[in-house]
Amino acid sequence: MTFSITDILQARQVLRGKADGTPMVPSPFMSGVCGQDFWLKLENMQPIGAFKLRGAMNAVANLAPETKGVTCCSTGNHGRGVAYAAAKRGLRAVICMSNLVPQAKVEGIKALGAEVAIIGSSQDDAQREAERLVAEEGLVEISPFDDADVIAGQGTIGLEMLEACPDLETLLVPLSGGGLAAGVAVAAKALNPRIKVLGVTMERGAAMHASIAAGHPVDVEEVASLADSLGGGIGMDNKLSFPLCRDYLDGTLLVSEAEIRDAMQALFFEDRMVAEGASVVGIAAVLAGKLPPATGSIATIITGRNLDMPNFAKLISGQDTQIGDLLLKGKPYGA
Numbered sequence: 554m555t556f557s558i559t560d561i562l563q564a565r566q567v568l569r570g571k572a573d574g575t576p577m578v579p580s581p582f583m584s585g586v587c588g589q590d591f592w593l594k595l596e597n598m599q600p601i602g603a604f605k606l607r608g609a610m611n612a613v614a615n616l617a618p619e620t621k622g623v624t625c626c627s628t629g630n631h632g633r634g635v636a637y638a639a640a641k642r643g644l645r646a647v648i649c650m651s652n653l654v655p656q657a658k659v660e661g662i663k664a665l666g667a668e669v670a671i672i673g674s675s676q677d678d679a680q681r682e683a684e685r686l687v688a689e690e691g692l693v694e695i696s697p698f699d700d701a702d703v704i705a706g707q708g709t710i711g712l713e714m715l716e717a718c719p720d721l722e723t724l725l726v727p728l729s730g731g732g733l734a735a736g737v738a739v740a741a742k743a744l745n746p747r748i749k750v751l752g753v754t755m756e757r758g759a760a761m762h763a764s765i766a767a768g769h770p771v772d773v774e775e776v777a778s779l780a781d782s783l784g785g786g787i788g789m790d791n792k793l794s795f796p797l798c799r800d801y802l803d804g805t806l807l808v809s810e811a812e813i814r815d816a817m818q819a820l821f822f823e824d825r826m827v828a829e830g831a832s833v834v835g836i837a838a839v840l841a842g843k844l845p846p847a848t849g850s851i852a853t854i855i856t857g858r859n860l861d862m863p864n865f866a867k868l869i870s871g872q873d874t875q876i877g878d879l880l881l882k883g884k885p886y887g888a
């Protein structure tokens with residue numbers, strides 16, 4: 554399978570006026586921390602509250618006219634994107650999820666008119682249900698990350714970031730299945746070959762990081778994380794997002810749950826933004842001193858805002874938070 558900037562330029566035509574053109578704003582706080590301009594690409598401003606609308610809309614637009622309906626396996630935001638895009642095209646959508654997915658995300662998907670199937674306690678269990686729907690009910694499955702149309706859709710973010718800021722030195726991309734990082738890295742490097750694109754993910758369950766290190770897709774144990782949108786494996790038969798991340802990323806960085814919490818608090822109290830744990834891993838890496846000293850401007854993607862507000866309120870106010878089997882001791886911002 555081949556993939557190039559051409560796919561991303563085509564996706565841009567499909568998404569124009571529907572799922573593009575989110576703001577790119579400076580963060581005075583983070584710029585102060587880095588001593589360099591620090592930019593936030595606000596994909597939390599998408600109609601579904603996350604960037605995944607881009608890939609989903611591009612994939613749904615490219616389906617054959619006789620398609621009966623679509624299904625996918627999703628930690629929430631891809632499902633929401635597919636549900637939204639399918640509804641716009643008048644197609645049936647069945648979204649398969651594990652019981653690790655926060656209730657707020659399930660409700661968000663149902664509100665868009667899609668059917669929801671909650672199966673088992675891992676992405677793999679949800680995946681088997683999606684495969685059954687394809688085999689028995691003739692639906693078309695849209696992978697959240699290992700699909701050329703999806704990667705092309707996500708890649709349009711990279712085009713917009715480099716057009717807004719052509720001299721970016723470092724781009725920090727939240728990393729899970731790698732559809733976002735693959736598309737953004739291909740786009741960014743087409744426009745500026747010198748840019749460094751780093752994937753950032755949580756220590757707990759870093760599937761793409763472990764796979765790149767091993768040289769092939771590997772399974773990691775899936776556990777709960779504040780960055781729930783980054784959960785799940787990359788697929789042992791990964792065809793596209795793994796080789797693209799392996800070849801185009803300049804490295805990967807890992808952050809802890811406490812570092813993710815600190816970054817969510819910083820973004821909230823300093824820049825007054827509500828963002829998912831998955832969205833702030835780039836900020837977390839910088840605040841934790843995990844980036845080499847910058848000599849030019851930095852940007853990250855605020856990938857989504859679809860979190861559980863009661864839990865967010867507790868985390869922000871410094872209360873203890875249970876994350877699966879881990880108790881994260883509370884800490885008020887700045888304490």
Ligand SMILES: *Cc1c(COP(=O)(O)O)cnc(C)c1O
Binds near residue numbers: 630729782829832
């Ligand atoms: C899906 C998702 C990511 C990671 O994207 P991948 O293409 O799976 O690497 C990051 N942030 C949010 C909010 C997401 O929903």
